[in-house]
Amino acid sequence: MPLSGVYEPSTSDWARNQAELSERSGGTEGTTMRGMPVIILTTVGAKSGKLRKTALMRVEHTGEYAVVASLGGAAKHPVWYFNIVAHPHVELQDGPVKRDYLAREVAGEEKALWWERSVAAYPDYADYQAGTDREIPVFVLTPF
Numbered sequence: 617m618p619l620s621g622v623y624e625p626s627t628s629d630w631a632r633n634q635a636e637l638s639e640r641s642g643g644t645e646g647t648t649m650r651g652m653p654v655i656i657l658t659t660v661g662a663k664s665g666k667l668r669k670t671a672l673m674r675v676e677h678t679g680e681y682a683v684v685a686s687l688g689g690a691a692k693h694p695v696w697y698f699n700i701v702a703h704p705h706v707e708l709q710d711g712p713v714k715r716d717y718l719a720r721e722v723a724g725e726e727k728a729l730w731w732e733r734s735v736a737a738y739p740d741y742a743d744y745q746a747g748t749d750r751e752i753p754v755f756v757l758t759p760f
């Protein structure tokens with residue numbers, strides 16, 4: 617059952633532009649960053665209840681995806697992290713395909729496995745983690 621609600625654009629021009637370009641083009645544009653694949657995650661706002669769209673690096677393995685709350689290695693989580701915690705039913709658009717997923721934060725060995733896959737997809741994640749005391753969260757999205 618796709619998410620329903622009012623879309624509220626991000627206040628970050630960079631983030632808003634890529635998410636909206638991908639949506640507007642049906643997932644045919646705005647699908648890479650520096651040549652690496654990007655997906656669009658739709659979450660329900662933890663406070664507003666509005667739909668939020670966030671461009672993230674694509675990390676996929678046998679139909680499941682990981683989303684990495686790196687925020688460039690900042691000391692704090694991105695705001696979308698709190699949306700997923702509050703509302704784990706998310707939508708992910710990968711190119712022209714948009715599906716519903718249930719998100720869960722992973723830890724321990726499972727996180728280590730998905731962290732390896734994430735760094736393989738986007739090596740900068742390793743630098744981000746090395747540059748902050750914050751443990752960068754990883755969610756695994758399972759289709760339903």
Ligand SMILES: C[C@H](OP(=O)(O)OC[C@@H](O)[C@@H](O)[C@@H](O)Cn1c2nc(=O)[nH]c(=O)c-2cc2ccc(O)cc21)C(=O)N[C@@H](CCC(=O)N[C@@H](CCC(=O)O)C(=O)O)C(=O)O
Pocket residue numbers: 625626627628630631634649654660661662663664665666668670671672673684685686687688693694695696697698699
């Ligand atoms: C700027 C802020 O964005 P954010 O949710 O903190 O996310 C910051 C970034 O992670 C986000 O811009 C990402 O798109 C950046 N980004 C990546 N960010 C990552 O963390 N990981 C990535 O892999 C990643 C890849 C990527 C690729 C391309 C690209 O263009 C951007 C990429 C934002 O949108 N704030 C909104 C509020 C958003 C929101 O969800 N509000 C909640 C409140 C939540 C709460 O406060 O509890 C609500 O509506 O209820 C606002 O200021 O109006």
